[in-house]
Amino acid sequence: MTIGFIGLGSQGGPMAQRLIEAGHPVMLWARRPESLAPYHDSGATFADSVTALGAACAIVAVCVVDDAGVEAICADLIPAMASGGVIIIHSTIHPRTCTRLADQAAARGISLVDAPVSGGGGGAAAGTLTVMLGGDADVVAKITPLLRAFAGTIVHLGDVGAGQNAKLINNALMAAHMALAHNALEAADAIGVDRAALAELVKVSSGRSFGFDVYARQPSVGAFAHGAKLLAKDVALLGEVMGDAPSFAVLRDTARPYLDLVAHSAAA
Structure with missing residues (x-):
């Protein structure tokens, strides 16, 4: 075959x-x-x-x-x-x-x-x-x-379509996790905690996520431009599927400022 x-x-x-x-x-x-x-x-x-x-x-x-x-x-x-x-x-x-x-x-x-x-x-x-x-x-x-x-x-x-729905939810969650990672490390800078040291700490602590690991190894915000573009596409697709459902709004509103920041940094 x-x-x-x-x-x-x-x-x-x-x-x-x-x-x-x-x-x-x-x-x-x-x-x-x-x-x-x-x-x-x-x-x-x-x-x-x-x-x-x-x-x-x-x-x-x-x-x-x-x-x-x-x-x-x-x-x-x-x-x-x-x-x-x-x-x-x-x-x-x-x-x-x-x-x-x-x-x-x-x-x-x-x-x-x-x-x-x-x-x-x-x-x-x-x-x-x-x-x-x-x-x-x-x-x-x-x-x-x-x-x-x-x-x-x-x-x-x-049934057909369920795999796509699951993938869109997964990618929206990934985008939200990366957004949270960005803000967590920005918070470290703001209060005088060594950013690199905190990143290593979180990787072996309860705050860890795959999205945090990916974010922490980026050399700059704009370096994730290609990945962020794909995640933004999938967040938008999930929005088309779910409309303004509260659960989607939380994912979208968490992820969007970070995804917009990456796009702006890459274009600068």
């Missing part, structure tokens, strides 16, 4: 590589031919179009950047795949995009599962990603052995 993979960026590339190294037959397609160069001696095969990849593969994973990219890929992929196929969306996008595409796929006898991931390129390369799944339980069971090639934790959260 050939697995198609589309989206060979900093996270998708290592995920595809792990599938290849696990012995799965993998077919790749990339919009830019140079993205395929690292895989020429890997044992993977290559498609010259999304349509050709879809026609050749029973399962296709998509790991592109945004909703527009996923929709463009699926516009060619869904008509090309045979009934019984499975599309796995690893991108972090709006849950409604996943449910809409799942309906289009179902009309052709194809299943769609949303499976956003957490852990970055390093986690993908190490095989320790967290995968958040939304979709039919039988389909999830079918693809889980494949996901183990790059995942350390795999959680099925509900």
